[in-house]
Amino acid sequence: MLKVDVITTGGTIEKIYSEQTSTVENLDNQIDRDLGRLRLPDCDVRVVPLMNKDSLEMTNVDRTAILEIIEQRLSDCSAIVITHGTDTMVQTGLHLKQALPELKVPIVLTGAMTPLGFEGSDGLQNLTESLFAIRLLGPGIYVVMHNQAFPIDRVKKDRETSRFVWID
Amino acid sequence: MLKVDVITTGGTIEKIYSEQTSTVENLDNQIDRDLGRLRLPDCDVRVVPLMNKDSLEMTNVDRTAILEIIEQRLSDCSAIVITHGTDTMVQTGLHLKQALPELKVPIVLTGAMTPLGFEGSDGLQNLTESLFAIRLLGPGIYVVMHNQAFPIDRVKKDRETSRFVWID
Amino acid sequence: MLKVDVITTGGTIEKIYSEQTSTVENLDNQIDRDLGRLRLPDCDVRVVPLMNKDSLEMTNVDRTAILEIIEQRLSDCSAIVITHGTDTMVQTGLHLKQALPELKVPIVLTGAMTPLGFEGSDGLQNLTESLFAIRLLGPGIYVVMHNQAFPIDRVKKDRETSRFVWID
Amino acid sequence: MLKVDVITTGGTIEKIYSEQTSTVENLDNQIDRDLGRLRLPDCDVRVVPLMNKDSLEMTNVDRTAILEIIEQRLSDCSAIVITHGTDTMVQTGLHLKQALPELKVPIVLTGAMTPLGFEGSDGLQNLTESLFAIRLLGPGIYVVMHNQAFPIDRVKKDRETSRFVWID
Numbered sequence: 001m002l003k004v005d006v007i008t009t010g011g012t013i014e015k016i017y018s019e020q021t022s023t024v025e026n027l028d029n030q031i032d033r034d035l036g037r038l039r040l041p042d043c044d045v046r047v048v049p050l051m052n053k054d055s056l057e058m059t060n061v062d063r064t065a066i067l068e069i070i071e072q073r074l075s076d077c078s079a080i081v082i083t084h085g086t087d088t089m090v091q092t093g094l095h096l097k098q099a100l101p102e103l104k105v106p107i108v109l110t111g112a113m114t115p116l117g118f119e120g121s122d123g124l125q126n127l128t129e130s131l132f133a134i135r136l137l138g139p140g141i142y143v144v145m146h147n148q149a150f151p152i153d154r155v156k157k158d159r160e161t162s163r164f165v166w167i168d
Numbered sequence: 169m170l171k172v173d174v175i176t177t178g179g180t181i182e183k184i185y186s187e188q189t190s191t192v193e194n195l196d197n198q199i200d201r202d203l204g205r206l207r208l209p210d211c212d213v214r215v216v217p218l219m220n221k222d223s224l225e226m227t228n229v230d231r232t233a234i235l236e237i238i239e240q241r242l243s244d245c246s247a248i249v250i251t252h253g254t255d256t257m258v259q260t261g262l263h264l265k266q267a268l269p270e271l272k273v274p275i276v277l278t279g280a281m282t283p284l285g286f287e288g289s290d291g292l293q294n295l296t297e298s299l300f301a302i303r304l305l306g307p308g309i310y311v312v313m314h315n316q317a318f319p320i321d322r323v324k325k326d327r328e329t330s331r332f333v334w335i336d
Numbered sequence: 337m338l339k340v341d342v343i344t345t346g347g348t349i350e351k352i353y354s355e356q357t358s359t360v361e362n363l364d365n366q367i368d369r370d371l372g373r374l375r376l377p378d379c380d381v382r383v384v385p386l387m388n389k390d391s392l393e394m395t396n397v398d399r400t401a402i403l404e405i406i407e408q409r410l411s412d413c414s415a416i417v418i419t420h421g422t423d424t425m426v427q428t429g430l431h432l433k434q435a436l437p438e439l440k441v442p443i444v445l446t447g448a449m450t451p452l453g454f455e456g457s458d459g460l461q462n463l464t465e466s467l468f469a470i471r472l473l474g475p476g477i478y479v480v481m482h483n484q485a486f487p488i489d490r491v492k493k494d495r496e497t498s499r500f501v502w503i504d
Numbered sequence: 505m506l507k508v509d510v511i512t513t514g515g516t517i518e519k520i521y522s523e524q525t526s527t528v529e530n531l532d533n534q535i536d537r538d539l540g541r542l543r544l545p546d547c548d549v550r551v552v553p554l555m556n557k558d559s560l561e562m563t564n565v566d567r568t569a570i571l572e573i574i575e576q577r578l579s580d581c582s583a584i585v586i587t588h589g590t591d592t593m594v595q596t597g598l599h600l601k602q603a604l605p606e607l608k609v610p611i612v613l614t615g616a617m618t619p620l621g622f623e624g625s626d627g628l629q630n631l632t633e634s635l636f637a638i639r640l641l642g643p644g645i646y647v648v649m650h651n652q653a654f655p656i657d658r659v660k661k662d663r664e665t666s667r668f669v670w671i672d
Contacts, residue, residue, distance in 0.1 A: 017286050019282055020327075023192065024192060039626050040651045041650055041651070042652055043651050114187055117288075118185050119285030125541075125542055125632050128636075129636045132632075132636055132653075133636065136641070137640070146546075162187040207458050207482040207499070209497070290375050296461050296464045299483055300464075301468065303483070304472040314375040315467055358528070359527065454621065454622050498523040
């Protein structure tokens, strides 16, 4: 049985539509319910809701909080998935890479371009891929999105096409 | 065979999530596709895309355009459904009531609190009800939302509860 | 506040796919959850699960049970919706019409051609329409399906086109 | 750009509900449309509809047809996904393993316990995982289902729990 922590931080993947403000907002952890739609018979997933932030508003204090929760949980699980806004996902990943040089498990950052529960959302695809990727990837920090796994120092977001692309 | 025109004007019901701006926007007519999900074997529906506006931005010029298209179409159809933002739906309806004193068919205004295609949307429910209501309602102008048909001069939006309520 | 009883009897609308048998079956009441997707702010709906039968297997004993539960509930509610298999829906409705000559409220029979929760299902449309119809229809027994309300003695199922049609 | 062939053979994943027979049937290729829901920006997927069979009815002639199409396509693509009924998926996979001893790419067999488009379907999850798996798996024949990749000679279906499990 694979033990996985899914640490949630907000970002588009967890945004919901607010009828009061007529906008999309990060109000609460939304990952739990969508994980319930996946069949994961040999996977013990623990969701750890950490914060509900648009990643453009994420600060160094927030990144330190992510690092601390990872350090606490690393000894107890075989892999970690972090759901995160796409705009600063790579920045957070590089921060973790520097702080965790001796990593013995895969850590996957993922998110979505369109929120979970909105038509055309890529959120469930990315969650599905991330939870699958941690079974096959070696130790290291990755972005998993849209059918691809990128080592964290080889990837950037391309805003125009709403996807991640390789860098040299 | 009932002939119905569905005039679309924008509003929340037609908003979509834009990955470029990370906001919800009125970009295009969205009603067509959702009508295709309904079984309407004895109903000849024509969708008339008129504008794509948040109803808070609707002007008198826009309301005159709605009135003109109705006047053009009235002789040719048995009922009219107008999809419209909820914030000024009643205002538009009262404008139509004043301008159309001799109405011989039902005109139904409807919309949604959460856009079509977003989880928890009330859009398809309201479309379903509106297309059903025109078979049973007499001539006049109505708001049909959330299981109820309100004559236009008996209704207001209650923003706090995201619904329409009766007024005396 | 409108008080409505929804009496569930099985039929296609409540069928689910069984992974054990690879067939669709009537195992349990499925209406509750789908009603929860509708916004019914001025409607007090009580679901009364009565039986889980394919309507081709419905017997006179079953129809008597439906009649008895209606007679018990009639004094306490403003309208009744019965979810029922489409194959013998009209037969059950005619049975009720004969047994309830002094009816003072509308009773609507509805169902689906494709089960709730299956892509392309008409179940939620028919439920939406039925709960709306009882607000506008007078006393009597009706089939409400696919955007139409049929008095029970004017309707039959057309198997070939998967719809209900008028009879003289 | 990864070139992948998705060979479709029927099975539960492609079953649809027939309103005429009130049963689920293999009538047509259903994979195309669901692939369209996935974001695969660096993946060139070609769907090859081969047959529409319940896998319990699959014969040796059918398995030879699958082998032949694979042999034709192998030189032209980087990986192959085969959608297949779960009951004889392993049997087909073992047949392919024996016939293709020098395989240089991964071949993934996948399917579903509940058809695509039915509530609670695992079909899209399994497709998502299979298209991701072929990027990370080495040459060989695998079953990919429910968050796991099994080498074909290490897996069997467990009917009671509707999943695949390891064998020694």
